[in-house]
Amino acid sequence: MIAFLSAMIYLLARGEIEQDLFWALFCVVPIVIAGQIDDIFPVPARYRMLVQAVCAIGGLYMLGGIDALAVGNVTLNGWWLNAAALFYVIWMTNLYNFIDGIDGYAASEAVYVGVASFLLFGNMPGIFIAAAAAGFLIFNWHKASIFMGDVGSAPLGFIFAILSLSDAERGEFAGWMVLLSLFWLDATLTLWRRFRRGERLSSAHKKHAYQRLVQSGWAHDRVVCYAMGVNLFLFLLLWFTPESAYGAVLIVDIIVLYALVRYVDRKKAFS
Numbered sequence: 615m616i617a618f619l620s621a622m623i624y625l626l627a628r629g630e631i632e633q634d635l636f637w638a639l640f641c642v643v644p645i646v647i648a649g650q651i652d653d654i655f656p657v658p659a660r661y662r663m664l665v666q667a668v669c670a671i672g673g674l675y676m677l678g679g680i681d682a683l684a685v686g687n688v689t690l691n692g693w694w695l696n697a698a699a700l701f702y703v704i705w706m707t708n709l710y711n712f713i714d715g716i717d718g719y720a721a722s723e724a725v726y727v728g729v730a731s732f733l734l735f736g737n738m739p740g741i742f743i744a745a746a747a748a749g750f751l752i753f754n755w756h757k758a759s760i761f762m763g764d765v766g767s768a769p770l771g772f773i774f775a776i777l778s779l780s781d782a783e784r785g786e787f788a789g790w791m792v793l794l795s796l797f798w799l800d801a802t803l804t805l806w807r808r809f810r811r812g813e814r815l816s817s818a819h820k821k822h823a824y825q826r827l828v829q830s831g832w833a834h835d836r837v838v839c840y841a842m843g844v845n846l847f848l849f850l851l852l853w854f855t856p857e858s859a860y861g862a863v864l865i866v867d868i869i870v871l872y873a874l875v876r877y878v879d880r881k882k883a884f885s
Contacts, residue, residue, distance in 0.1 A: 615646045615769050617749075621742035630738055638676035638776050639739065641669045642769045645707065649764035659816060662764075663704070666772070670703035673776050682783045685791075686861020689783075699782070703775040706794075709801035710771025711764060715825055717756035717834040719841065720767050721747045726845045727774060727793050734793075734852055735786045739777060743770070756834040788860035789852050792867045796845055799871045800824065807884060823875050826882035844874065 622639055625631040648665045651657055674680065680695040714720035728744030731737040747770075753760045778790035791798075800823045808815060820829070827837045847870075851863050 615642070615746075615766065617746045618739075618742055618773070619643075621746075622739060625738060625742075634676050634678055635739075635776075635780050638673040638780070639773060641672040641676060641776075642772045645669050645772055646765055646769050649766070649768050653763040653765055662768075666704050666707050666768070667700070669772065670700050670707070670775075673703060673772070674699055674779070677776070677780060680779060680782050683787060684783055684785050685788045685864070686785065687858055688861065695782075699779055703772060703779070705802075706775035706798065707768050707771040709798055710774070711767040712801050713797045713822065713824070714762050714767040715820070715822065716828055716837060717758040718751060718754050718838045719824060719834075720762055720770065721751040721754045722838050722842055723797060723845070724770055725751060726842060726849075730793050730845075730849045730852075731777065731790070734789055734849075735781065737777060739773075743773065756838070785857040785860050788864050789857070792848050792852055792860065792864050793845075795848065795864075795867050795871060796841060799868065800875070803872075803875060821884055823878040826878050826884070830878075830882040844871075 619640065619642075622631060622636055626633070626636045644665050648657065648662055652662060674696060680699045681691065683690045683695050683698075710720065713723075724747035725744045728740040728742070728747065731740035732744070750760070750762070750766070754762065774790075774794060778787060778794070781787050781790060804822050805815065808819065808821065813819075820826075824837055824841065828834060848863075848867055851866065852860065855863050
C-alpha cells in the first residue's frame with residue numbers, strides 16, 4: 615500500500631491522475647491502518663465496518679457522487695445510485711478479504727485486474743497496483759512465506775471499487791465488473807447460499823468455490839493458475855468486444871462463472 619500510494623503522489627505531480635480520483639483513493643488510508651491493527655490485535659467487525667463506511671462515504675464524496683451508472687447501452691440515473699455505490703464499496707472491501715484464503719490468489723487477481731484495466735481502459739493506477747502486487751506475489755506464491763492479511767486485502771477491494779466507480783458514467787464500468795467477477799461472484803453467491811441455509815453470516819467458514827477446490831485435493835497453485843486462465847478468457851472477451859457490448863459480456867461472464875461453481879459443487883459439495 616505504501617508503494618501504491620507513493621506512486622499516486624508521483625502521478626499527481628505529473629498531472630497523470632485527476633485530483634478527485636487521487637483523493638478518493640487516499641481515503642483508503644484508515645482502512646490500511648485498521649487492517650494493520652486487526653492483523654495484530656483482532657478488532658470487532660462492527661468497528662471495521664464503521665471505518666469502511668466512513669472511507670466509502672469519503673471516497674464517493676471525493677469522486678463527486680454517482681449521478682449516472684452505465685451498464686452497456688443502459689444508463690441508470692438517480693440519487694439512489696449513491697446508496698448503491700456505498701454498499702458496493704463496502705462489499706468489495708470485505709469480499710476481497712474473504713477471497714484471500716489461499717497462497718497467491720488475491721495477489722494474482724490484483725496483478726491481473728491492474729494490468730487488464732490499464733490495457734483496456736488506460737487506467738494508469740492499475741499498472742502500479744499490478745507492479746506492487748507482483749513484487750508481493752513472488753513471496754506469496756505457494757508455498758507462501760508472507761501473507762497479505764487485512765492490511766493488504768481489504769484496501770485492494772476498496773481501491774478497485776473506487777477505480778471502477780470513477781468510470782461509472784462510461785461503458786467501462788461493465789468491463790470492470792467482468793474483470794472483478796471471479797471474486798465478487800464467488801463471494802456473493804457463497805453469502806447468498808449461506809443465508810438461504812440459515813447460517814450465521816458472521817461466522818468463519820471455508821465454503822467459497824476456491825476453498826472447496828483445495829478441499830477436493832487441488833493444490834493452491836493449481837487453483838490459482840486455473841482461475842487466472844478463466845480471467846484471461848474474460849479479458850479476451852472484453853478485448854475483442856466493443857465497449858457498447860460490455861453489458862452482454864457481463865451476462866455471458868455470469869453464466870460461465872455460475873457453471874464453474876456448479877462444477878466445483880460436484881468436486882466438493884457445498885455443505
